[in-house]
Amino acid sequence: MILSALLTSVGINLGLCFLFFTLYSILRKQAGNVFVYVPRLVDKQKSEEQSDGLNLGRLLPSDGWVRSAWQLSEEDLLSISGLDALVFMRVFIFSLKVFTFAGIIGIFVLIPVNYLGNQLSIDDFYDLPNKSLDSFSISNVNDGSNWLWIHFSAAYIFTGVVCYLLYCEYSYISSKRIACFYSSKPQPHQFTILVRDIPSSSGRSFSEKVESFFTEYHPSTYLSHSVIHQTSKIRGLINDADKLYRKLARIKSENHSKQKFKRDGFLGLFGRKVNILDHYEKKLEDLEENVRMEQYSLASEEVPAAFVSFKSRFGTAVVLHIQQGVNPTEWVTEQAPETQDVHWPFFSASFIRRWIYKLVAVVAVIALTIMFLIPVVIVQGLANLNQLEIWFPFLKGILSLTVVSQLITGYLPSLILQFFLFFVPPMMILFSSMQGYVSHSQIEKSACTKVLYFTIWNIFFANVLSGSVFYQVNVFLEPKNIPKVLAQAVPSQASFFISYVVTSGWTSLSSELFRLIPLLCRFIRKLCARRNGNKFEVPAIPYYSEIPTVLFFGLLGVTYFFLAPLILPFLLIYFCLGYIIFRNQFLNVYAPKYETSGKFWPMVHNSTIFSLILMHVIAIGIFGLKKLPLGSSLTIPLPVLTLLFNQYCRKRFLPMFKAYPTECLIKKDKEDQNEPSMAEFYDKLVTAYRDPALMPVQYARNVDRHNSPLLHSEV
């Protein structure tokens, strides 16, 4: 790729960006789009804009939303979207800091040094536009040149600065985590644990066992428990009832609107409809009865797992952190998820079974990650021009057009890749839910790591180590050769990744900005759901696909920092845009579905450390290839020091992301003692963790109130 081509690409993409910004600014003001652009506001106010008249101001773009997103303070963001959103924004701030520093060094020191070299003296010095991008990378510095020591120093300085920023950020976020805990109201999950693998004994139910165990060993703190039941059958019945209920509500709603015109008309006039209604109502009642019967009979089908609640946070922590039974695979405790975050299936699995599921999931993820590109390449091979002509003979005329054939040859392979990639996050979610996690947040966090591994392998390594899968895997089985192989391969792929950041990065942000593809689908779905009497839902940010994408761009920037500094300005623009867009769209679009209190941060920290080490390994190889063996040897301490820094951070900060310390727990408990509302809270706590499938169902009475949200369960 030459410089002029890159600049053209940048121009086109910046133009598109600007266009999207303008369109966004106009479209978001249209009344019909509120569900797409400000769903949170809709949810909050429970009122929809009614005026449909034409208004000139609504057709002019405005920058008010950018300003309001920029001016949003951290406290506001925290109160609006919780700590997870704040941490997500801190990832952008951290990246901006890193790439501002890197960009300054890269543009003003490294690019001139690279450009002045003449290792790749393939083109004229003054013919800047036709210069290959490689001229700006380290490949252009002469072998054995002393200028390489500038790169060497840059690697050390950059690592130092990134580690310093990581430390500050880790420290800041962990202090925020504690502060949020201090300011939090009593919440059921703070007082509850999940106990699994309750040992079975003949003649006693699991409920009795739990009761006797905790009253014996934790008499002063134990409050209550609710044993989990096998409810997959009931859940099926309730699903059926739900569908029928929606159908019924829709019919009634249509009925009702017709009645408006005939206020005093009576139901008998709509004979056929009423018959159908009667029929459906009867069916619904039968289903309801079935559900009640099943609920009654299932009460005995207990699963050896229970939510156990305690009177204090510290009492909960005591049970959580100390092994309970003599056998460590019995009475296994873990922190209960937030009530709305519980993932109800998979509770029945025993210790051994969960362990096997986990192994299977790990194997599946590794297989998917390594083998992913094989079917993609096969399908790409099948979907060439000749094959298409054979399959769809009627397209022959169109396919023979030069523009169409170029489009197909150029874009079809990447379209197929994108199509396959589209299925990866849902598959990772599936694998994670197989692992036996009990909450959506854990599943998404685990899927997030998986998607990240997947992206690093299939986008980074598969592109860098172009060749067969077995060759790629082989490289990692010979650790001694890794620096050399990477040093040969990585810089030559620099121009690919620069164009990748420019096109794919900005486009992905723009599509988020425009909210066309993902949200319009949701929009249509929501509208349908509303028609069916369903409750309107504000979308939650899909961390499991967003965080890996953002981190991958960080990985590229850190790895290429001194290899190809040209990548840095584009990353700066990417993170700057991302910062504004995600701040807006926390404000107006996304609502938190759960709160992990910043547990995503350690993942960000680890992947940054990974990128640094990757950079160091490549640096060791590059200085060797560039005939600077001293530089190569002197770089070896750098990854060691970075790993030690990481180890220190694990000791210093990580425990705070796993559990809260005694000091915090007891302070909060003491505060609560003086709260008069605690008695009421305890009352609520007793029923907080009941399986929704076991709650009483009441459809029949609800049917007439078709405007009310669908609550198939009422406490």
Place this chain on the structure above:
Amino acid sequence: MILSALLTSVGINLGLCFLFFTLYSILRKQAGNVFVYVPRLVDKQKSEEQSDGLNLGRLLPSDGWVRSAWQLSEEDLLSISGLDALVFMRVFIFSLKVFTFAGIIGIFVLIPVNYLGNQLSIDDFYDLPNKSLDSFSISNVNDGSNWLWIHFSAAYIFTGVVCYLLYCEYSYISSKRIACFYSSKPQPHQFTILVRDIPSSSGRSFSEKVESFFTEYHPSTYLSHSVIHQTSKIRGLINDADKLYRKLARIKSENHSKQKFKRDGFLGLFGRKVNILDHYEKKLEDLEENVRMEQYSLASEEVPAAFVSFKSRFGTAVVLHIQQGVNPTEWVTEQAPETQDVHWPFFSASFIRRWIYKLVAVVAVIALTIMFLIPVVIVQGLANLNQLEIWFPFLKGILSLTVVSQLITGYLPSLILQFFLFFVPPMMILFSSMQGYVSHSQIEKSACTKVLYFTIWNIFFANVLSGSVFYQVNVFLEPKNIPKVLAQAVPSQASFFISYVVTSGWTSLSSELFRLIPLLCRFIRKLCARRNGNKFEVPAIPYYSEIPTVLFFGLLGVTYFFLAPLILPFLLIYFCLGYIIFRNQFLNVYAPKYETSGKFWPMVHNSTIFSLILMHVIAIGIFGLKKLPLGSSLTIPLPVLTLLFNQYCRKRFLPMFKAYPTECLIKKDKEDQNEPSMAEFYDKLVTAYRDPALMPVQYARNVDRHNSPLLHSEV
């Protein structure tokens, strides 16, 4: 090595063994040797055999001690020497089970199969005595022969049996561990934790901080605390005083024995002696005064660490398992060691400093392990015949004798190696104590692992991968080639290891049996100490050097199980002898210095798993070399399954070796509530963890009672 040579070696060693047994049986009955052969009895009865007359029975060997050692039940062993000794014996029982099974398969199945092959058709089939040992190893089976499937099945069956035995043993020992805890009396360390890195604040002493922290956060369970002081200076003074006191006691003792002859003689007669006595007594008083002054002034020099005691075991566990302060590097808690097990130095080091010490120790151990053979080889190179003749010209005549020169060429190199090896365990102890452990047991446990790593590297790998250190390290940097390299190298070294087991294994046991080298030294030291008025001490078993030796022989057996089954009968004899010898001499010689309640077992488990994996890796390589690629591929699941089994054991049993569960702790606590002696125990607990250096000193009054044990500290 040929068979006849091996049999000769076996004959000589068995003969030596028998001789040692006989000598032992005679020598142990001589009155003068009681300190060497039955020190425990001496310590127990506090009486020495007085009769010195000749007795024919005492000169005849008897097997009573073997019978009593054999008949000793596990309960007796447990009550006499504690759980650690029992676990050590279980290692022998486990090894005996493994090698009985392996021996039967090896001798009756594998050796015939190997012998019938003719891959190494170098010598006559019927000339058994001159057969190379390699004819009994897998090397002799023909390439691609179907007989190799017998070896393949043997590897699977053996792995299955070893894993089953490991599981049973782990289960048995963990149940014993719980049983011992249930039957234990209240002990200070069960109620105490060590808190380190107490945050400093101006104006308040560490003692005040500890008091206020624990009364605030653990008011119902907190009992007392004792802050640790910087006492290295006092310890130096006390050492000086100790020496002086011993000197004085000796002089007085000599004085006293002379007085016996002159009962009414008065001290004035020994003018010179009395003057010296006066001088020394004055000096001792001064020293004592100095110690008191230092103790008084040092009371303010607190270290940010304290032993904190609680009223219940469960209360202690709560503080131990839950992070206390907001900062995880402050208020760091760990289980307190037994009172007699505390290692007082190194308490002052901060979190960061301990961490750095630990890193330094790890680096030092790795360097020592990898580089150890370099100086050895250099010294061995220097100490050859010619060099000796140059250095010691007067030896020229003796050195020219064939016998002497053969002896020097044959034995000097291994003597030098043994000499260097002699320093390894003490060095590992030094490194471990640098790591900041607070108890002797932790230091020894850590040194034990280090010695094991060292032995595996320097005896096993250095012999198998003969070549430069860098070549050896290199092999492990290319994991893909490990199976091949090991498969080529290991079987060819089989005869070396068989002779190693025969000579070194039995000799090391015989020397233990004869107790000549290590114990005679101690005996002399003890006698000297007694003369100086020192207390007689029963030796404690040095686990840190015994366990690695035993495990190393296990490693050899498991690794060579199907490669060279000839090793198995010799290992059987080794473990059988070891079993009898260690059971005796627990009975009569060693006294437990501390009790880790079997915490050594997981190490045994892990090293057995390591040996199995090593065997599998070599098997994969061997089947490849033997042109049985299918066998090679089908062996791959074996190490994976073994690692999964290990992972399962880690989940199922390891937690029980780290801490006791709630169920046990609360049961014991409830039992204690009804004990009337608990009030007295709590009183003792308050002062249980006081630094001996800070206890009041009273030499002056003790001097006259020179027969009493030296107690420089009296509570």
